[in-house]
Amino acid sequence: xxxxxxxxxxxxxxxxxxxxxxxxxxxxxxxxxxxxxxxxxxxxxxxxxxxxxxxxxxxxxxxxxxxxxxxxxxxxxxxxxxxxxxxxxxxxxxxxxxxxxxxxxxxxxxxxxxxxxxxxxxxxxxxxxxxxxxxxxxxxxxxxxxxxxxxxxxxxxxxxxxxxxxxxxxxxxxxxxxxxxxxxxxxxxxxxxxxxxxxxxxxxxxxxxxxxxxxxxxxxxxxxxxxxxxxxxxxxxxxxxxxxxxxxxxxx
Numbered sequence: 001x002x003x004x005x006x007x008x009x010x011x012x013x014x015x016x017x018x019x020x021x022x023x024x025x026x027x028x029x030x031x032x033x034x035x036x037x038x039x040x041x042x043x044x045x046x047x048x049x050x051x052x053x054x055x056x057x058x059x060x061x062x063x064x065x066x067x068x069x070x071x072x073x074x075x076x077x078x079x080x081x082x083x084x085x086x087x088x089x090x091x092x093x094x095x096x097x098x099x100x101x102x103x104x105x106x107x108x109x110x111x112x113x114x115x116x117x118x119x120x121x122x123x124x125x126x127x128x129x130x131x132x133x134x135x136x137x138x139x140x141x142x143x144x145x146x147x148x149x150x151x152x153x154x155x156x157x158x159x160x161x162x163x164x165x166x167x168x169x170x171x172x173x174x175x176x177x178x179x180x181x182x183x184x185x186x187x188x189x190x191x192x193x194x195x196x197x198x199x200x201x202x203x204x205x206x207x208x209x210x211x212x213x214x215x216x217x218x219x220x221x222x223x224x225x226x227x228x229x230x231x232x233x234x235x236x237x238x239x240x241x242x243x244x245x246x247x248x249x250x251x252x
Contacts, residue, residue, distance in 0.1 A: 002030030013089030015041035021220035027053030036060035062118035068125035081133035087119035100154035115159035136179035171240030180239040187246025213248030
C-alpha cells in the first residue's frame with residue numbers, strides 16, 4: 001500500500017542530493033511531487049514520471065515570495081491543494097569550514113537567509129493551500145551539528161538550530177488548522193554534494209563513524225522512513241517534535 005497516495009507534496013531543494021531522494025521516494029509512495037528548486041530539476045522529474053509517478057518542477061527561490069506564490073498556483077492547477085511541505089533547501093556543501101572569527105557578516109546573512117528565512121517564507125506561502133485542503137504536514141530539515149555544537153561552521157549550525165525553533169513555534173499556531181509541523185535532525189549524510197566536499201567529509205567522516213552505534217556511512221535513502229512517517233496519517237497526533245537520525249551517534 002502506498003502511504004502517500006494522492007497527496008500533493010512540495011520538496012524544496014529537490015533537484016539533487018537529499019532533496020532528490022525525498023522527491024523520488026515520496027513519489028514511489030504515491031505522492032504527487034512538486035520539486036521547488038533554483039537549479040534544474042528536469043532530471044529528477046523525468047525519472048519520477050518515467051517510473052510511473054507524477055512530478056513537476058518549479059523554478060523557485062525560497063527567499064522570493066512571488067516565485068513561491070507562483071509555485072503554489074502551479075501546484076494547485078496541476079495537482080490540487082498542497083498537503084505536504086518538506087523544507088529541505090539549504091546552504092551546506094558549498095560552505096567553507098572556518099573559525100567564526102573569519103566568517104564575514106555578508107556570508108553569515110546569506111546562510112541565515114536561505115537556511116532559516118527560507119523555511120519560514122516557504123511555510124507562509126504553502127499554509128493557505130493546506131488550509132484549503134483541511135490538513136497539512138510541514139517537515140523541516142535540521143542538522144545534528146546543532147545538537148553537538150560542531151565547530152568551524154558557526155553560521156550553518158546556528159541556522160539549523162533556528163529551524164528547530166521554528167518547528168516548535170509554528171506547531172501550536174497551526175494546530176487548529178490540522179497542520180502538523182515536525183523536524184528531522186539529520187546526521188552527516190553522504191549526499192553527492194558532501195562527497196564532493198573533501199573538507200567537510202574529511203573532517204567529519206572518521207569521527208562520525210566512530211561515534212555511531214550503527215557503524216556505516218549514512219546515505220540520503222536512510223531518511224526516507226522518517227519523511228514518510230511525518231508526511232502520512234501515521235503521525236497525525238505528532239507535532240512540534242524532532243526526530244534525530246544519525247546511526248546513534250547522539251544517543252540521548
